[in-house]
Every structure is written in C-alpha cells, then in structure tokens.
Amino acid sequence: MTVHARGWGAAAAALVLLLSACGGGPDPDEFTGARLDQPYPAxxxxxxxxxxxxxxxxEDTDKPMTVVFFGYTHCPDICPLVMNNxxxxxxxLDDEEREQVDMVFVTTDPARDDAATLRDYLDGYGEGFIGLTGDLEDIVAAGDPLHLYVSDGKKLPSGGYDLGGxxxxxxxxxxNDEAVVVWNQETSAPELATDIQILLGE
Incomplete structure (x- = not known):
C-alpha cells in the first residue's frame, strides 16, 4: 500500500468517526435485510x-407484509431480543403502515407453549401478534420450505422435549405467499422498521 493510500484511508476513518460523533450514520433509506432472489414459498x-x-x-398471510419468527416462550436470550426488536x-410505523403488516410467532416448543401461554407472551411485545402452535412434526415441516431449522428435539419422560435449537x-x-427477505438476529428495530417501510413502498 502507498503512503498516499494509507493517508486516504486514515482520512476516511477519521471522517467516519466525525460523522458518528455528530450523530451521522447509515443512510435511512439503506436496506439492511437480505433480499431473496429466489423467494421461499410459504x-x-x-x-x-x-x-x-x-x-x-x-393461505392466511394476506397483508402486504407478514413478519415471521420461530421461537419459544422459555427461550432465555435470543428470542426476547428478537421479539423486542x-x-x-x-x-x-405509522397507523397506515402498521395496518399492512402482520406479525406471526411460531412456537418451536409446543409441549409447553399452549394457546394461553403464547397469548400472554405475545401481548407483552405488541398488539395483534399472531401465535401459532401445533404438533412438533408439523412445526418442523413448516420451517423446512422457509429454510428455518427447527429441532425435533428429544422426548423427555415428562412428555416434553429437550430442544436442540x-x-x-x-x-x-x-x-404473494413468498418469503422475500431475511433478517438476522442482530437487525435493530430502526433497521427493521426502515426495511419494512421500503418494502411497503415498492
């Protein structure tokens, strides 16, 4: 690397630090999630x-955008972080945008997450969130076309499951009943909101 190049790199780094200190940051119109060139069928x-x-x-995701997350109510760390975000x-979102978005939480622990447990859990994160349960085998199968791994667990003597993750x-x-975007667990609330607004505006 030349001295000139090193100097330019240092100047660029200083500019980034200056912008951060002044409250600058990523372009609010920048898309954070990963768009799927080949969408996954729901x-x-x-x-x-x-x-x-x-x-x-x-069949039942008819709004312009349905945000879907597979998790469980006893999850100690990642699920609460993602659901909070x-x-x-x-x-x-404003009222008009919010009307166009559903949120669906699919439990990966149906042995413990009955309807009442799910409802109480989801009401703590937002209004109108949809909670789904069912046989574990069906939940595993539902995650498959979405490329979501759901452990089929190990059945315990108590009747529950030791979840593998x-x-x-x-x-x-x-x-159109297709998953068109994926967000990772580290996507922040502002990033997720911006992405949803961009998608709704397209």
Whole structure:
C-alpha cells in the first residue's frame, strides 16, 4: 500500500468517526435485510392460532407484509431480543403502515407453549401478534420450505422435549405467499422498521 493510500484511508476513518460523533450514520433509506432472489414459498401446513383456529402461512398471510419468527416462550436470550426488536420496529410505523403488516410467532416448543401461554407472551411485545402452535412434526415441516431449522428435539419422560435449537432468522412474507427477505438476529428495530417501510413502498 502507498503512503498516499494509507493517508486516504486514515482520512476516511477519521471522517467516519466525525460523522458518528455528530450523530451521522447509515443512510435511512439503506436496506439492511437480505433480499431473496429466489423467494421461499410459504408452507401450506395448517398450524393452530391462539384462538384455536387453523392458520397457514401460505393461505392466511394476506397483508402486504407478514413478519415471521420461530421461537419459544422459555427461550432465555435470543428470542426476547428478537421479539423486542420486532415490537419496537412495528411501533415505529405509522397507523397506515402498521395496518399492512402482520406479525406471526411460531412456537418451536409446543409441549409447553399452549394457546394461553403464547397469548400472554405475545401481548407483552405488541398488539395483534399472531401465535401459532401445533404438533412438533408439523412445526418442523413448516420451517423446512422457509429454510428455518427447527429441532425435533428429544422426548423427555415428562412428555416434553429437550430442544436442540432453532434458527433465529426473521422472515418477511409478502402478499404473494413468498418469503422475500431475511433478517438476522442482530437487525435493530430502526433497521427493521426502515426495511419494512421500503418494502411497503415498492
């Protein structure tokens, strides 16, 4: 590397630090998530919502954007972080934008996450969040076309499952029943809100 190049790199780094100190940052119109060139088809498998009604991620996601996350209520770390960011992101939308977005949480621990448990958990993060449960085998199968790993666990003598883990990605399913964007667990609430606004405006 030349002295000139090193000097330019140092100047650029200083500029970044200066912008950060002055409250600058990423372009608010910058898209953070990963757009899928080949969208994933939403699964047709019917699960059950907290009202006891059947719900399919393919048939019942009719809004322009449905934010989907697979997790469980007893998760000690990642799930609360992701759900807090989703809730905060949706709170950043105006009323018209919020009307165009659903949030669906699919439990990966159906042995413990019954309808009442799911409802109480989701109400702590946002209004109108949809909770889904069902047989573990169906939940595993629902995650498959979305490229979401859900452990089928190890059945315990108590009747529950020792969960081996699950993917922590958040997906955005559009009105064509396709997952068109993936967000990782580190996506912040402002980034997620901006992405949703961009998607709704397209």
């Amino acid at each position: 699964p047709t498998i019917e699960l059950t919502d907290t009202e006891g009604a059947p719900y399919s991620l393919a 989703i809730g905060a992101a949706l709170n950043r 699950h993917s922590t990605f958040v997906l955005g399913i559009d009105e």
